[in-house]
Amino acid sequence: MQKHSGTITRHHRAALAALAGAQFTVMLATSIVNVALPQIRAGVGLSDSGTTWVVNAYGLAFGALLLAGGRATDLLGGRRVLLAGLGLFGAASLTAGLAGTPELLIAARALQGLGAAAVAPAALALLMELFPPGPGRGKALGVWGAVSGAGGAAGVLLGGALTQAWGWPWIFHAVAGGTWLVLGGVAVAVPAVLPSGGEPSTPSGREPRRRDRFDLPGTASVTLALTALVWGLTGARRSGWADTQVLGALALAVVLLVAFVLIERRHPHPLLPPRLFTEARVGAGNALMALLGSVWIALFFFLPLHQQQVLGASPLVTGLGQLPPAGAIMLGSALAPRIARRAGPTATVTAALLVEAGGLLWLARISADGSYAADILGPSLLIGFGLSIAFVQLTALSVEGVPRTDAGLAGGLVNTTRQMGGAIGLAVLATVAGSVTAHAENSGRPHVEALTAGYGTAFGISAAVLIVTAALALILARRASRRPLPVPLTHTS
Known part of the structure; x- marks a missing residue:
């Protein structure tokens, strides 16, 4: 097995690109349907509840099965699980694009979620094996953070563009084609640097992990x-x-x-062995990631709604509006390792969360007669920059110190906490926003002003959650030790 310290070779770049492509595809599918829901509803004949389940079926299967996907990665091998997950994901995406009935479309979205639940932890586990602790892992996690954040933003852009140009089925056809390209890349690039392909292995004298009972x-x-x-x-x-x-x-x-x-x-042989929480700072990382996720997913839910329902933007223009924050996400992810080495991981996480909170407080001041340039562009840049740095650091913290035999499970767990935190956060914030909007309308305010009041309240609460998260990061760091939180981005080989 080829390993390296700090220097990323051409083969490592190819493998990293393939693994990052797998993560990007999973994140893309989370948001690509959002701006196309009206067209999907008309095209397939969905009811109000059925339209909701086009989104929920994917998120439900993805979030609920991530831990199982992580454990399967540890027992069966990362490459096997990743290739199988990508194959299922691509086939389900093609089926969704060809679906002519609500039942088939929703079932295909659920199968997409099942495939994603295998892809996400397996890809992260292979990345951890490919890049041991050191500067190389820091750079790889920066790429991981960039594609994770940019995938959600790119989904809105690509969904709007494809829906307006060729119709909603093409959002699923594009995902299917991209998935199979990634599958080919993984099949070729990963074995070049990981001949074992993440297959279960153990030190001498121990039974292989694959013999553990599931x-x-x-x-x-x-x-x-x-x-x-x-x-x-x-x-x-x-x-x-x-x-x-x-x-x-x-x-x-x-x-x-x-x-x-x-x-x-x-x-x-428990699914969540106690050693996972005693040998590493998994608990702290996952608690903070859940809080970050509660804000992250809600943000990409409310922003497109405000642009279309209040500002009157088309699906394509709404998608184009995601380019600036996507650029900020990529920049923040690239700079995260350097910032952490200079400022320390605890200070970096705290500052990133506060920067994102500042952007959300700014965004909470949106107005019904405003514009994208005046109300959204500036805060979205701050939010994207802070979000990306916090995501990279918390992902690193959540897998730091985890033995190879539990790497898949650790990857599944951090994705689960982000998804579950997002589901809880979105449910709470959507309920609050709806209540504020209803109260404003009952008070005689115009519909667009009432909607804006609801969205602004959601953004303000999200900022408060992040401020609490930043404070919690400091408390957890002090309780754990007198030293800063040990994120691998600061290690040397």
Whole structure:
């Protein structure tokens, strides 16, 4: 197996590009349908609830199955799981583009989510193996952060452009074609630098990890718990928190999570082994990532709505509006390793979160008679820059010190916390925004002003969440040790 310290060779760049392409594709599919929902609804004949499930089916399967995908990576090997996940993802994307009925479209989106749940942790685990702790890993995680953040923004742009030019099926055809290109790249580039391809291996004298029993009861209970949680939260956005089905789903999620904890205590090979939290600072990284995710996903939900419903922008113009923040995300991700080496990881994370919070406070001042240039451009640049640096640092923290045999699970866990944090944050913020909008309309304010008041409130609350997250990062750092949080971007080989 080829390894290196600091210097990234041509073969490493090719493998990194393939792995980053896999992550970009997963993030792209999360947001690419957002601006095309009206056209998809008309084209397939979806109801209001069915339109919602075009988005929810993907997020539900993706978030609920990430831990299972991470564990499968550790037991079966990263390359196997990644190639299988990409194959399923591409086939499901093509099926979604060809779907002529609501049922087939929603099922295809769920299968996309299943494929993504295999791709995300497997790609991150292979990246961790490809780049051991040191400057090389810092640069690789910078690329990872850039494509993760830019993927969400690019989805809005590409979705608007393709929908306006050729129609909504092409958003799925484009994802399918891109996925198969990435699959070919992974199949060729990764073995050149990782001959083992992430296959389970152990030190001499130990049994291979692939002989560990898969924790089926634990996997089933946590998957069903996360499914019930996301189901309840998405229902709360539509029907309110007092709805019987919403309360029942959330109660079931709590019961299943308690069952999961009890199962994990007794299982000889638990899905979430205690060593994952004792050998590394996984807990702190995932707690902070959940809070960051709660703001991140909601931001890319509300901004396109404001541009189209209040400012009257077309899908294409809305997509073009994502280019500046995408550029800021790429810049922040590229600079994150350098900033962390100079300022220290704790100061870097804290400052990045506060910069993003400042952008959201600025964005909270949007007005119904404003414009993109006056109200959105400046704050979106600040938000993109801070978001990207925080994401890179927290991803590194969440996998730092994790042994290779648990790398896939650690990657699945950090993606799960981001997705679950996003689902909870979006449900809460959407409910609050809807309540503010309804109250404003009842008070006699015009519809666009009422919408703007709701969106502004959501952005203001998001800023408060990030300020709390920054404070929590400082507290966790001090409790852990007198030294700054040990993010690998600051290590030397």
